[in-house]
Amino acid sequence: MQGFLAVFKREFKSYFTTPLAYVFLVVFLFFSAYLTFKQGFFGARQADMSAFFINMPLLFVFLVPAAAMRLWAEERKSGSIELLFTLPITVTQALLAKFFAAWLFLLIAMVLTSPMAITVCYLGSPDMGMILSGYLGSILMAGGFLAVGCFFSAISSNQVIAFVLSVVACAVLVFAGMPTTMNYLSSFLPVEAVEAISMMSFQEHFDSMQRGILKFSDLSYFVILIAGWVSACGIVLDERKAG
């Protein structure tokens, strides 16, 4: 536990000792608000946040890999991974500590969008369950993207490569569930195959959550996805710490 806490604390603070946190937060908050208003937040005359949540997958595809790319690639590049893994800290402790520190940072980014929710509450009487489930979905989706980014950061010591690979992987996971992709796929794949592909996509599971529907299958999708990518990252780190 002491190893986990030490790395968690260091990692979380490191976001704020470099300009990374501030640049990330400003860009995220600007675009989340810009896209929401462009979507017709006020024009819809509805007290809900669907115009806000609908853009989250697109924003996260680019921004979460940007926050995740440094997790291991930077440690490899600077050689500090040698320091980390010669301290009495296991790979699992370090991995979970870094993952949760990054996730907490993304959670803060989401909390900072709360003025949007406050505005909706002030202007009308929205369904709070829908807003909370949208936030829960966004945070779980951020965790999923983060786990993907964490894995690609561990396989490369180059941050740009890690970023590009994670964006591609996250985009595939999102776009697999988009209606246009599904239409295209159904032109040459059987219906069952198209459905299976869309069930593996973020979009499908996030959509129902942002509509306020909390299903066990959606929650378990995110949990399994996160656990799977994080474990894969652990295996990669264990095999080639120095490489």
Add this chain to the structure above:
Amino acid sequence: MIKIKGLRKCFGPIVAVDGVSFEVEKGQILGFLGPNGAGKSTVMRMLACFLRPDGGTAEVCGFDILKKPIQVRQNIGYLAENVPAYSEMTVGAFLNFICDARGLEGKKRKEALDKAVASCHIESVFHQSIETLSKGYKRRVGLAQALIHDPPVLILDEPTDGLDPNQKHEVRGLIGKMAENKCIVISTHILEEVEAICSRVIVIAKGKILVDSTPQQLKAEHNCSLDEVFRKITTTKVA
């Protein structure tokens, strides 16, 4: 305190360490010598449980490096060759992180910090970020990090590289002072250092041990300076 048995490590087709075995007791300072690429750092990295050996094993303070890596790391102070650290952190924050990771709390932490900072003379840069430090100061911070928990075994990969002559003298004095109740392994290319502080010398080349002796004995046997002894051993025996 350190027992190495047939340690072997390959990187692809290259055999970096080829069946190295030796033991080091408490109170000894072992100078680990060899030309570049001889396998010194690889042996040290395996001892610090950073690399997993392909064959053989080692024990540090009775703990096997493969079965009990965490206990091994608890008993080791390790300074890596390129002195890795988190460059955006200040020296103080970095050393506090090391204390966190090593479970040093409260009064113990304060004492450990004060002692390490004073013995490595880094008081003046305590609040400076590591990326702004000179090579010598970075190495001293690395050394402070390795000493902070007062470990019984110290593994130092080129501890005086990049230090000015005064600092070198100080660090050697510090290592000499600690030798009594610790087991220390240092790798170096500076042979005067070996003569000044090491009680034992192992010369390694192409992953194999060529000589295991004392500096005095080596000089007496070959009847020349350590520099010449080193050249003779590593050029004739390897070729």
